[in-house]
Amino acid sequence: MRKVFVSLLAAVVMIVTITGCFDKNGNQERALVDNESDKPVSNNADQVVWFSDVSSWTPPSPWSTDPQTVEGAITEKTGLTFDFNIPTQDGATKLSLMLVSNEEMPDVMTITNEVLAKKLIQAGKVWGMEQFLQAYDPDSHLLQDFPEDLKQVISERDGGWYALPSHISTNDMRNLYPPSSQYYSDSLLYRRNFGIMINQSILDKLGLKLEEISTEDGLLQAYQQIKDRNLTVDGAPVIPLQVDGKTYQETTLVTLQDMFGVMPVDKNGVYRDRLLAPETRHALHFLYRSAHEGYFGVGQFTMETTAVKSELMTGRVFSFIGNTANTGLKDMDFWVSPGPILSNEGASPVMGISKEAPPGWMQTYISKTTQHPEKLAKWLSYMSSPEGMMLHNFGFEGKHYTKNEHDLVVLTEEGKQAQAGFAASGVSAFWPFANVSWHDSVFQAPMEMTGADGLVVLAVQSAFGKSKHTVTYENAPFRLPADYIQSGSKLSEDQEQINRYKESQITKIVMAKSDQAFSSLYDEMIVKLRNLGIKAIDAKINEKVQEQMDKLSIDVRGVNS
Known part of the structure; x- marks a missing residue:
């Protein structure tokens, strides 16, 4: 060098x-x-x-x-x-x-919207990265060491290498910057944001051990004990379950679906919307039962993320299910996790992982109309x-x-x-240049319980992946182009209508007044989804999924239903 x-x-x-x-x-x-x-x-x-x-x-x-x-x-x-x-x-x-x-156009555009990115590229508004660097910074390290596995993924997505992605974490980059410790190796293999957190202090008050609440029955019994004993923290009643506020359908429900074994394919490997999987009914029933028994208030469904975080910070929440990254977890040392909660129906918990390079989150593009291309090229090289x-x-x-x-x-x-x-x-303000592989190579493994990379965070977020019960599957074939179902098409319009319907219907199901009402509302949803055209959408998506399975030599089949 x-x-x-x-x-x-x-x-x-x-x-x-x-x-x-x-x-x-x-x-x-x-x-x-x-x-x-x-x-x-x-x-x-x-x-x-x-x-x-x-x-x-x-x-x-x-x-x-x-x-x-x-x-x-x-x-x-x-x-x-x-x-x-x-x-x-x-x-x-x-x-x-x-x-x-x-x-x-702005000189620099850092965006996450893939459809918009394609429009910018197709309109010729942004530079191809290789052409840009060759012209204005031919000695750039990016022309030599930008990871090939990542370049391939984003080139397939965008039709070429146009962006510098954030949060780079690929095999090629790790070959250049190997993890500094087992902590970061474990983080790479097992860590995921979605999961369940348990308040160890309240668990101790109940006289229970973590493994005793690692099953559906065990967890629900703990919730009931909290109610029966009128447990309090600093004079305020303990909340048995906190769901993830307004985003609960995208986080809490998805976490429960994974715990109860929902996969995006059936036992024959045919794509199927996760909402149609029979295990989803069980995940919804868990939420219904928890709401019906008063383990959480349905007012939680309207809470903003900041309000959920504030509630958790009080120390009076016994369990949280959803996106642990938005909870303030890093600032509290009393959280633990049993990993997945095992379904009463005996289904194996599942977790999708990908050996393919992730394309990153924020994508940074350079406008062709910028008046300072040479300085921006050297800026890209320096910042990376x-x-x-x-x-x-x-x-x-x-x-x-x-x-x-x-x-x-x-x-x-x-x-x-x-x-x-x-x-x-x-x-640490320049998120568009976050390079996870590099960070994990140069940073000392944390010695403290709390902090952004503290021991508590890794323990909670890797418990699901480390569990001996968790079955992993390759999820790369399910990564679809953002515009695969074209905007304005009948399938796209049907999809939008389905999304609006299921958002309202799921909440009705969870808030059902009785078991009979729950079953009726659930059955009504399945019929309505089919009438709205979900099968045709699934068939279209399945074409791409099967194509990508063949391309990647991957065969994914449902392990439960």
């Missing part, structure tokens, strides 16, 4: 020294900026517009050019400052309107380089982090605070 160029300024020399000229294996790191970008440029920096449709992303704004800040250090290296355009809602719609009205990632992930060495005897990053208290306040500090 070619040597880092020596800076003319002492401040930049210090930054280069801090980030290091050698990787953790003792090899010289490749510099990802040229002689010109090593010179001070903040005095004549150019401003570009950075758009994103991710409303929850809050990078530092306005941009600081102070070299003692993360943003200022980026400006020193790249000659750019950024004006962020991140709508609070409907970002994809607003960018789409700019496209159809032929307005000048070891030096750049060390800066925007961890801040400044000696201040925000140190390195241990194995040359692994250890955050200081100031560094932890800076990451928590990333919108002001810039430390």
Whole structure:
């Protein structure tokens, strides 16, 4: 790897020294900026517009050019400052309107909407990444070490390599940056956000062990004990079950479907909407029974994510089922997980995994109309380089982090605070350049219970995958192109109608007044879904699923129904 160029300024020399000229294996790191970008440029920096449709992303704004800040250090290296355009809602719609009205596009576009991305590409509004880098930064490391497995996946999706994805985690990237510890190896293999969390403190009050509530009957009996004993925490009644608020159908129900063995194919390997799987009826009945017995209030169905998190932070919730990543789990040390809750019907819990490279979350594109292509090319190279990632992930060495005897990053208290306040500090604020494989290679495995990568988080989020009862299956064949069912087609219109219907009907089923009413409403849903055309949609999707199974030499069949 070619040597880092020596800076003319002492401040930049210090930054280069801090980030290091050698990787953790003792090899010289490749510099990802040229002689010109090593010179001070903040005095004549150019401003570009950075758009994103991710409303929850809050990078530092306005941009600081102070070299003692993360943003200022980026400006020193790249000659750019950024004006962020991140709508609070409907970002994809607003960018789409700019496209159809032929307005000048933002210089940088970080988006998650695959359909919109294809429209930008087809309209010729964004650069092909290889062409762009060859023209404006031919020495870029991205032309040499961007993972081929990831390039193949996004090229198949977009018709070419047009984007730099976030949250990169692929086999090719791990070959370049192997995990620093077993912690990160386990995280890679087993960790998933959806699952169940149990409050250990309340479990102790009940006099129960974790394995005693790892079955459906055991968990429901624990809920009933809480009611019968009128358990309280700080004078407030214990809530037996907290569902995932307004998103419960996409998270809580999906988690229960996995626990109770729902797969996207039947026993013959034919695609089937998960709602039609017989095990889904059992998952819905669990929610119905829990609501009917008063283990949770149906008012939870209207709660925002922040309200759910606040409830969990009180310590009076016994169990939570849904997306654990949105719960504040990292800040609490009393959560544990039994893994999957085993169904009374004896179905095996299932978990979809993929050996294929995930395409990432946020996709960053460069506009062909930008007035600063050379600086943006070098910016892409710098932000994705070891030096750049060390800066925007961890801040400044000696201040925000140190390195241990194995040359692994250890955050200081100031560094932890800076990451928590990333919108002001810039430390870990640049999500579009998140590289999971690199992070897990340079960061020390956590020693503490709490924190974003604390021991509690991994224990809870890997319990499902580590369970001896869990059956894994390859889910790559079920990853469909975003526009596979074309917008405006009859199938698309039927699909929209089905989505609206099932959202309201599922809540009616869960809130049923009796077992008889539950069965009647469930049967009504199945008939209505078929009348609305779900079988035709499934048949269309099955064509693509079978094609992708053949292409990947994968045969997935239902292990339960």
